[in-house]
Amino acid sequence: MSTVSDYFGSKVFDDRVMRAKLSAEIYASLRKTIDEGKELDIGVANAVAEAMKNWAVENGATHFTHWFQPLTGITAEKHDSFITPSPDGSVIMEFSGKELIKGEPDASSFPSGGLRATFEARGYTAWDPTSYAFIKGKTLCIPTAFCSYGGHALDKKTPLLRSMEVLNKQALRILRLFGNDTAKRVVSSVGPEQEYFLITREMYEARPDLRFTGRTLFGAKPPKGQELDDHYFGVIKPGVAAFMEDLNNELWKLGILAKTEHNEVAPAQHELAPIYTTTNIATDHNQLTMEIMQKVAERHGLVCLLHEKPFAGVNGSGKHNNWSIATDEGQNLLSPGDTPYENAQFLLILCAVIKAVDDYQDLLRISVATAGNDHRLGANEAPPAVISIFLGDELNAVLEAIETDTPYQGTEKTLMKLGVDVLPKFSRDTTDRNRTSPFAFTGNKFEFRMLGSANSIACANIMLNSAVAESLRIYADRLEKADDFESALHEMIKKTIKDHKRIIFNGNGYDDAWITEATEKRGLLNYRTTADCLPHLLDEKNVKMLTSLGVFSEDELRSRRDIMLENYCKSVTIEANTMINMVHKRIAPAITRFTSDLAKQALDKKQLFPDLACSYEAELVTKLSALTDNITEKTDELQEAVLGLRDAEDIITESELIRDTVLPKMCELRIPCDQAELLTAKSYWPFPTYGDILFSVK
Ligand code: ADP
Ligand code: MG
Numbered sequence: 138m139s140t141v142s143d144y145f146g147s148k149v150f151d152d153r154v155m156r157a158k159l160s161a162e163i164y165a166s167l168r169k170t171i172d173e174g175k176e177l178d179i180g181v182a183n184a185v186a187e188a189m190k191n192w193a194v195e196n197g198a199t200h201f202t203h204w205f206q207p208l209t210g211i212t213a214e215k216h217d218s219f220i221t222p223s224p225d226g227s228v229i230m231e232f233s234g235k236e237l238i239k240g241e242p243d244a245s246s247f248p249s250g251g252l253r254a255t256f257e258a259r260g261y262t263a264w265d266p267t268s269y270a271f272i273k274g275k276t277l278c279i280p281t282a283f284c285s286y287g288g289h290a291l292d293k294k295t296p297l298l299r300s301m302e303v304l305n306k307q308a309l310r311i312l313r314l315f316g317n318d319t320a321k322r323v324v325s326s327v328g329p330e331q332e333y334f335l336i337t338r339e340m341y342e343a344r345p346d347l348r349f350t351g352r353t354l355f356g357a358k359p360p361k362g363q364e365l366d367d368h369y370f371g372v373i374k375p376g377v378a379a380f381m382e383d384l385n386n387e388l389w390k391l392g393i394l395a396k397t398e399h400n401e402v403a404p405a406q407h408e409l410a411p412i413y414t415t416t417n418i419a420t421d422h423n424q425l426t427m428e429i430m431q432k433v434a435e436r437h438g439l440v441c442l443l444h445e446k447p448f449a450g451v452n453g454s455g456k457h458n459n460w461s462i463a464t465d466e467g468q469n470l471l472s473p474g475d476t477p478y479e480n481a482q483f484l485l486i487l488c489a490v491i492k493a494v495d496d497y498q499d500l501l502r503i504s505v506a507t508a509g510n511d512h513r514l515g516a517n518e519a520p521p522a523v524i525s526i527f528l529g530d531e532l533n534a535v536l537e538a539i540e541t542d543t544p545y546q547g548t549e550k551t552l553m554k555l556g557v558d559v560l561p562k563f564s565r566d567t568t569d570r571n572r573t574s575p576f577a578f579t580g581n582k583f584e585f586r587m588l589g590s591a592n593s594i595a596c597a598n599i600m601l602n603s604a605v606a607e608s609l610r611i612y613a614d615r616l617e618k619a620d621d622f623e624s625a626l627h628e629m630i631k632k633t634i635k636d637h638k639r640i641i642f643n644g645n646g647y648d649d650a651w652i653t654e655a656t657e658k659r660g661l662l663n664y665r666t667t668a669d670c671l672p673h674l675l676d677e678k679n680v681k682m683l684t685s686l687g688v689f690s691e692d693e694l695r696s697r698r699d700i701m702l703e704n705y706c707k708s709v710t711i712e713a714n715t716m717i718n719m720v721h722k723r724i725a726p727a728i729t730r731f732t733s734d735l736a737k738q739a740l741d742k743k744q745l746f747p748d749l750a751c752s753y754e755a756e757l758v759t760k761l762s763a764l765t766d767n768i769t770e771k772t773d774e775l776q777e778a779v780l781g782l783r784d785a786e787d788i789i790t791e792s793e794l795i796r797d798t799v800l801p802k803m804c805e806l807r808i809p810c811d812q813a814e815l816l817t818a819k820s821y822w823p824f825p826t827y828g829d830i831l832f833s834v835k
Contacts, residue, residue, distance in 0.1 A: 146392035148196065150189055150270040150277075158188040171266050173321075174302075182234030189270060190219060190232035193277035201232060203240035203262035204278040206293045207247040208700045210593055212424050213283075215242045216276055237279060238264050247283075248700045249291050260285045265294060268421045271391050280421055289693055293595035294417070296688050300602035301325060301416055303686045307609035308462060308470065308486075314616050315482045320464035325602055328413030328582075329423045332454035332590050333430060334405050334442040335377055337833040340825045341440040345723075349715045350708070351444035351591075352509065354803070355724070357811040358450045359828035362404070371400045376437065376834045377407065384409070384433045391429070393422045402518075403452040404831040413459060413582075416602070420595045423456075427591070439834060445589035446512035448827060449807075453513040454590030458597050461582035462486070462605075472581040481626060484539075488633040489612060490583060491526060493604035494576055495640035497682070498524040498662045499673045500604060501576075501587070504596040506667040506701065508708045510589030515665060517647050520575030520586050523655045523663045525642035527574030533643055539627075540634040573646035603688045610686075667705045668792035674698045702788045709795045713779050713803055720772045720810065723823035728765050728813050731821040732758045757816060764813045771806040778802045 146153070155164055163184045169175040193201070202214040219230040240262040247260070262281035270279045283292035290296055301324065308323035341347050346354040373381065381398050388395040394412035401408050409430075411422060427443055434441035446453035463469045470486045473479070494501065501524055505514075513519035528536070538544065571577055577584045588597050612629060619625030639659040644651060655661040664670035673679065674694055683689045689697070739754035778798040785791035814822055825833075 141389055144386075145389045148272040148390045149392040150192060151392055152269075154192055155185075155188075158192055159184065163188075167266065177238070177266070179234050179238075182238050184234070186232045186234045186237040189237065189277065190230060193270075193272055194219065194230050196272055197275060198272050198277045199275045201236070201277040201279060203242065203264075203281040205262050205281045205283040206420075206424060206593060206595065207283060207291060208293065208697065209248060210591070210704070212428065213242075213247065214276070214278065215240075240281065242283075247291060248703070249285065249289075249696060260291050265298070265417070267298075267415075268418050269392065271425075273391075273425075289690065289696070293593050293599075294420070296599045296693070297417060297420060297595045297602075299688045300599045300606070300686075303606040303688060304462065304602040304609075307606045307613060310613035310617070311482070311485065311609050312464065314613065314622065317464070320466050320468070322465040323462055323470070324465065325416045325460060325462045325598065326413045327416045327419040327594060327598060328411060328459040329419060329588075329594050330408055330410040330457040330459070331423065331426060331430075332401055332406060332408045332456065334403070334447050334454065335380060335407060335434060335439050335834050336405055336442065336830050338435070338438050338440050340830045340833045344824050344830070345719055346712075346715055347440075347442070347447070350712045351442065352447045352712075353449070353827070353830075354712055354716045355719065355807055355810045355814070355824075356448065356827045356830075357814045359826065359831060361828070362451055362831075373398075373400060373407075374835060376439070380433060380437045380439060381407075381409075383436065384430060387429050387433055388426060391422075391425060393426060395426070401452070401454075403448070405834060406452065406454065413461070416460075416594075416598050420593065420598065423594050443591045445507070445509035445591060448831065449512075451827070451831070452518045453516070455513060455519050455586060456588040456590050456592060456594065458585040458588050458594055458601075459579070459582050460585060460598065460601060469581050471578075471583065484535075484630055485612060485626065486609075487532075487578075488630050488637075489605050489608035491637050491640060492608040492633050493601070494524060494526055495637040496608070497600065497604040497679070498640070499664065499670060499676065500600040500679055501585070501597070502662065502664050502670045503674050503701075504600040505587045505589060505592055506664075506670050506705075507589055507592065508667060508705045508712075509591060510587075511666050513589060514587060515652075520573060520646050521652060521655075521663075522587075522665050523646075523652060523661050524575050524587070524640070525646065525655065525661065526583075526640050527571045527577040527643055527646075528641055529571075529578060530643065532578065533641065536634050536638070536641075540631055540638070571643065571646075574642070575646065599688065603683055603686055606686060607682050666796050667701070668789075668796040671698055671702050671705070671792070672789055674701075699788050702792045706782070706788065706791050706795050709799055709803075710779060710782065713775055713799050716803060716806060717772055717776055717779075720768060720806070724810055724813070725765060725768060727821050727823045728761050728768075728817060731817050732761045732765075734821075761813060761816055764809045764816070767809040768806065768813065771802065771809065775799070775802040775806050 155167065159167065163181055166181045167177070167185055170177045200216040200218045202216045204212060204214050207213050219232050220228040221231040223229055242260065242262060260283055262283050265280045265282055268280035270277060272278070282295040282298065284295060285291055304325055305323045309320065312320050312323070344353060346352065385395050394414065395409060396412045397410045399408055400406070409426065411426070413419065414422070430441045443454070445455070461469055461471045470483070473483045502522060514522040575585070575587045577586065585597055585601065588594060615629060616622060616625055639661065642651065642655070652663065656663045675698060680691055680694060683694060684691055735754045735758050739751040742749050742751055781798060782791055782794055785794055814826065
């Protein structure tokens with residue numbers, strides 16, 4: 138029997154394969170491209186393509202595709218086979234360096250937000266050699282960036298790579314100031330913890346709302362939900378365990394470091410966390426993980442729900458983005474060090490993050506904004522829509538001591554002087570336990586917890602990398618000019634703490650009192666919905682920062698705002714139409730059938746026993762008839778709200794109508810439907826209930 142180490146990465150054209158299949162010269166040249174971004178010449182590309190094709194064909198591949206991440210949020214691929222006809226009627230398998238480096242998918246159907254008129258449909262994909270090619274099914278997948286012919290990014294990878302580059306550049310400037318002349322690169326790494334639900338295919342197929350929208354639009358609270366907390370870290374059911382085993386195998390073959398898995402708080406909810414890796418690769422891997430989860434679930438007669446809020450009243454699913462920055466020499470810049478100099482450097486980097494998160498709260502909120510995620514943020518299960526940073530008591534005390542020039546009350550009472558004192562060692566346990574903070578320091582990394590389970594992690598990391606790069610740029614500009622490095626450093630750290638301490642909050646983020654304090658006393662932003670936050674992507678300060686760093690052009694930002702708002706409007710409109718459809722086709726007829734049967738039964742009884750009151754039937758019929766009338770009325774109102782969208786002259790107005798009219802009407806319609814569900818006999822109700830679905834997997 139083969140062991141994991143035998144097949145780990147067996148479907149990846151990784152460094153081991155490259156070394157084995159490429160000549161030393163070609164390998165060295167490719168490595169330079171991967172590690173240092175050196176341009177690749179066509180001769181090298183041809184040799185790599187040939188080796189890649191031979192390896193892929195040996196491993197059963199017949200096709201290749203440029204695999205990319207358009208702004209739809211999922212990944213896209215268009216398969217071409219390797220075959221080329223020979224004059225003698227046979228075929229040979231061919232793949233050139235040109236085909237490896239550049240592809241031209243007909244891209245007219247991918248959203249471009251006006252960046253590319255549909256008549257000039259062509260965009261092109263360009264090989265990203267920093268993320269390894271892999272085989273999926275019978276196809277060699279080549280990770281690529283996707284751009285328009287005008288050079289505008291039409292995907293999530295391009296700006297992510299740009300943001301990593303600017304962070305690298307600014308962080309290196311800081312390292313040099315601290316005397317580090319050896320580090321060649323600074324790279325951000327991410328470990329995304331992925332939550333998801335597993336239900337049986339049978340339940341899924343029976344619910345039009347799940348099939349069309351990924352979430353349930355109706356459903357009364359089941360008698361047993363998550364109140365016993367008996368699912369969290371509970372024993373994994375055999376059906377789920379079999380799924381997880383199969384999933385791990387598939388992920389491992391693709392070189393994805395799937396590491397931990399456990400049950401989550403809600404019934405049927407689980408989590409998978411990989412070991413962290415370079416942000417670009419972590420992003421590709423997370424997209425692949427979500428895809429493979431769904432495929433593997435299918436093999437097991439299950440469906441994997443990645444929607445942020447598949448069930449009302451039950452915890453939704455998020456994705457914790459564990460983020461850190463480290464040098465190519467392995468120094469984690471978020472790890473307090475052993476020497477005074479490392480400590481001062483750590484505090485400066487920490488301040489850069491604090492400043493970045495405070496200055497660009499809106500960008501972080503925008504980076505996780507979707508219709509699905511709006512249901513979670515602030516719903517007492519996920520962090521609120523207000524962004525704050527949790528540092529823990531120890532680190533907080535250090536910052537306070539610096540700010541006020543008072544002795545730090547650590548183990549020994551010492552006056553902190555940067556560049557002289559060694560920081561106390563922070564025990565990981567004391568920093569890791571605040572689960573309610575949207576942005577928590579957890580010992581040697583930050584955990585950004587606002588991401589929705591279906592989000593690509595690209596957007597959050599683009600904003601995070603860029604905002605931190607901007608803080609570092611400002612710091613480096615000042616420090617490079619300073620006469621006295623140490624006092625300039627001290628002053629800057631002090632000033633950052635003073636100016637930005639409002640963003641630090643170590644209490645309970647789920648508390649209503651916090652939201653009041655945050656918004657009223659501290660002036661922090663509270664953008665509750667996607668419609669509220671997205672227009673701010675184009676606020677002057679945001680455009681200035683992102684364009685001056687070269688992460689986005691203004692056109693790209695405008696197009697992204699429009700595409701994200703369109704996605705928001707489209708997904709809610711689909712939900713509203715699905716609700717209307719389900720009421721007309723299923724719910725109303727079911728209730729009517731039940732009430733008329735009840736009435737007939739009462740009539741039968743009365744014929745035999747004229748003295749009977751039949752109050753059970755009478756009351757139920759009365760209640761359900763009243764509910765049906767209410768349902769009809771609310772459905773008409775929702776229909777009207779949807780029709781009202783036609784009058785919106787632009788996407789911002791439309792998104793506001795969605796927020797202010799369509800979504801509230803959907804909530805209003807749901808109430809009588811869920812009440813009716815509770816009163817209707819099980820055999821009449823047209824779909825499985827929450828109880829059926831949530832406990833469906835054995
Ligand atoms: P938990 O948050 O459940 O306590 P861990 O903190 O051990 O679990 O890990 C959560 C995720 O953080 C994992 O994906 C892990 O690989 C990742 N992680 C750990 N260290 C770092 C780091 N320095 N940079 C980025 N991610 C990290
Ligand atoms: Mg965690």
